Amino acid sequence: DIQMTQSPSTLSASVGDRVTITCRASQSISDWLAWFQQKPGKPPKLLIYKASSLEWGVPSRFSASGSGTEFTLTISSLQPDDFATYYCQQYDDSSWTFGQGTKVEIK
Amino acid sequence: EVQLVESGGGLVKPGGSLRLSCVASGIAFSTYTVTWVRQAPGKGLEWVSSISPSSNYLYYADSVKGRFTISRDNAKSSLYLQLNSLRAEDTAVYYCARARAGLRTPPDYWGQGTLVTVSS
Numbered sequence: 073d074i075q076m077t078q079s080p081s082t083l084s085a086s087v088g089d090r091v092t093i094t095c096r097a098s099q100s101i102s103d104w105l106a107w108f109q110q111k112p113g114k115p116p117k118l119l120i121y122k123a124s125s126l127e128w129g130v131p132s133r134f135s136a137s138g139s140g141t142e143f144t145l146t147i148s149s150l151q152p153d154d155f156a157t158y159y160c161q162q163y164d165d166s167s168w169t170f171g172q173g174t175k176v177e178i179k
Numbered sequence: 180e181v182q183l184v185e186s187g188g189g190l191v192k193p194g195g196s197l198r199l200s201c202v203a204s205g206i207a208f209s210t211y212t213v214t215w216v217r218q219a220p221g222k223g224l225e226w227v228s229s230i231s232p233s234s235n236y237l238y239y240a241d242s243v244k245g246r247f248t249i250s251r252d253n254a255k256s257s258l259y260l261q262l263n264s265l266r267a268e269d270t271a272v273y274y275c276a277r278a279r280a281g282l283r284t285p286p287d288y289w290g291q292g293t294l295v296t297v298s299s
Contacts, residue, residue, distance in 0.1 A: 073241070106285035108224075115274050115289035116224065127287070159224055166238045166282050168214075168226035 074098055074162050078171035084179040089150045093174045095143040095160035104164035107136055107145045110173075111156045119158075120145065150176070181205040181288045183275050188293030195265050195297070201258040201275030201290055209253035212278040214286060215260050217271035217295075227273070228260065229282060238282070243269075265297045 075098035085091050095105070103123035108116035118127045120136040123143060133148045147154055155178055160171040187199040201213070214229040228249040229238045237249055248261040258275050272294050276286035 104283060110224075115276075115291060116286075117289075118285055118287045121279075121285045121287075161224070161285060163278075163283060163285055166229070166236075167240065168216075168229075168282075170224040170226065173223045 073167050074101060074165050074169050076160055076162055076169050076171040078158075078160055078174050080174060081172065082175045082177060084177045085150050086179045087150055087152060089179075091147040091150050091154075091176060093145045093158055093160075093176075095138075095145070095171050097141045097143075097162055100140045101162045101164035103139045104162060105138070105143050106161045106163065107134075108159045108161065109154075109156045110159065116159060147176075181277075183277065183288060183290035185273065185275050185290045185293040188273065188295045190296045190298065191265055192299050193266060193297055197262045197265065197295060199260040199262065199273055199275075199293055199295070203256045203258070203277070206256075206277065206288070208256035212281050213251065213258045214276050214278060215249065215258075215273055216276055216286070216289075217269075217273045218292075219268070219271040222271075225271075229278070230258070231281075262295065265295075267297050269295060270297045271295060 077096045079094050105123045107120040110116045119130050124136050136145045157173045157175045182204045185201045215227040230249045246264045250259045272292040274292045276289045279287045
């Protein structure tokens with residue numbers, strides 16, 4: 073199975089900060105990567121698909137890049153609604169795998 | 180409006196069985212690959228199983244292979260997951276989700292989840 077490793081596991085930041093989360097795949101997945109945001113008690117919300125394509129309705133402060141094995145999610149100016157846990161997910165393989173998550177906390 | 184509504188969760192003893200259901204509305208259910216993803220309390224997301232539109236292709240995580248069975252009834256816009264030989268580590272919220280256009284697309288619509296607790 074393809075392993076997905078996110079870093080950091082926890083990130084403390086302030087409103088207005090630029091935040092970057094990294095996701096690494098154990099083998100090349102081309103650009104078959106998605107990013108999700110999850111808040112407590114809620115299902116995940118799709119933010120990014122195909123490594124860098126912004127899902128409809130997602131604010132433009134979210135952006136992402138990468139291909140192969142290295143990927144990043146960037147929030148250009150952190151807003152109060154952005155404090156949540158973020159997951160990457162590969163869908164190159166029929167056995168999907170998720171990263172372990174990055175919790176973005178208020179500093 | 181797209182809605183996915185799970186049901187069937189509950190408390191079950193180790194070794195027991197449970198059947199989860201997910202009813203879809205607002206989408207042409209029969210044309211989509213659908214999937215189950217679970218989340219243990221305080222933990223991350225784990226893909227469990229996926230099924231193609233015509234049930235021709237079934238996929239399972241190694242952790243549930245041989246114990247869980249995915250199925251669907253397109254006439255009822257419903258997805259199912261039969262959980263057998265349950266273990267404590269199967270305790271989780273189980274989400275159903277739609278893959279936008281086959282397995283090579285991410286899950287874009289998710290249900291609210293149903294909680295399965297395996298405990299004696």
